[in-house]
Amino acid sequence: MPAIDYEIHDERFGRLIHENAGPEILWQGGRWCEGPAYFPAGRYLIWSDIPNDRILRWDEMNGQVAIFEQPCRNQNGHTVDRMGRLIACEHRGRCVSRYEIDGSRTVLADSFEGKRLNSPNDVVVKSDGSVWFTDPSYGIDSDYEGDAAPMEQDGRHVYRIDAGGGVTRVVADMKQPNGLAFSPDEAFLYVADTGRSHFPDCIPKIRRYAVSPDGASLADGVDFAACDAGMFDGFRVDTEGRIWSSAGDGVHCFAPDGTLLGKILIDEVVANVCFGGPKRNRLFICATTTLRSVYVNARGCA
Numbered sequence: 001m002p003a004i005d006y007e008i009h010d011e012r013f014g015r016l017i018h019e020n021a022g023p024e025i026l027w028q029g030g031r032w033c034e035g036p037a038y039f040p041a042g043r044y045l046i047w048s049d050i051p052n053d054r055i056l057r058w059d060e061m062n063g064q065v066a067i068f069e070q071p072c073r074n075q076n077g078h079t080v081d082r083m084g085r086l087i088a089c090e091h092r093g094r095c096v097s098r099y100e101i102d103g104s105r106t107v108l109a110d111s112f113e114g115k116r117l118n119s120p121n122d123v124v125v126k127s128d129g130s131v132w133f134t135d136p137s138y139g140i141d142s143d144y145e146g147d148a149a150p151m152e153q154d155g156r157h158v159y160r161i162d163a164g165g166g167v168t169r170v171v172a173d174m175k176q177p178n179g180l181a182f183s184p185d186e187a188f189l190y191v192a193d194t195g196r197s198h199f200p201d202c203i204p205k206i207r208r209y210a211v212s213p214d215g216a217s218l219a220d221g222v223d224f225a226a227c228d229a230g231m232f233d234g235f236r237v238d239t240e241g242r243i244w245s246s247a248g249d250g251v252h253c254f255a256p257d258g259t260l261l262g263k264i265l266i267d268e269v270v271a272n273v274c275f276g277g278p279k280r281n282r283l284f285i286c287a288t289t290t291l292r293s294v295y296v297n298a299r300g301c302a
């Protein structure tokens, strides 16, 4: 029964889900699905299957799945910029790249202060065109999701690429920064820390950083929400400022004040989500080996 697909922690969550419409499996056969991004103009979704070094594409009109690119330099997180271009985090490429309108590829950033990035993981574009991304070490820790290599940076941090291509470090107090997203008004940047994978004392959580008046730097962060099942990886924000985050037992939905509203339960570890469909009210879920979706009564931020 669909009711078992949800866990309601706050009565407000009941209005955000359709209990007669649970999550559905759209595709299965991956090793570690990540990085979903929905293209409204083409009505398709692309996502990463990182260990298999491929990007897949799901066609919303006929449900067919095909390989979009393979090999793909072990891409992980994706987003679509304000011009409809694909922005990609590349583990093996150790860069953030952009797919241009003519099909060519531009490397936006592959180093900071003369040293190679670790392995960019997830990315978001701000309304001013700047590109913000996380740089944990998962893609260079082993050959499974990239090429094993020593870390050149002094840690795992969050960076911003300005319109001119300059790269600045904006967060330096995390163990393994991972998913990230802005609040709808861009007053805050949220960043997940999956540091427990390497540091047992690190509490899996999302932190919130106030964006400074200059729009380009951040104030000190505060803990926003801790994860009670596995770790938060990728997440998205809806138009009302709620956070829909991946977790070990499905998708967790938080109010803007950090209250856990409820969960969409999934029987695989979820790595990332994104909103899509013509109304942006369909939540796509990358869950280990599968791509799934569920309609919710919320709309994702553009």
Ligand code: MG
Binding pocket: 034, 077, 121, 122, 178, 179, 233, 234, 271, 272
């Ligand atoms: Mg991630």
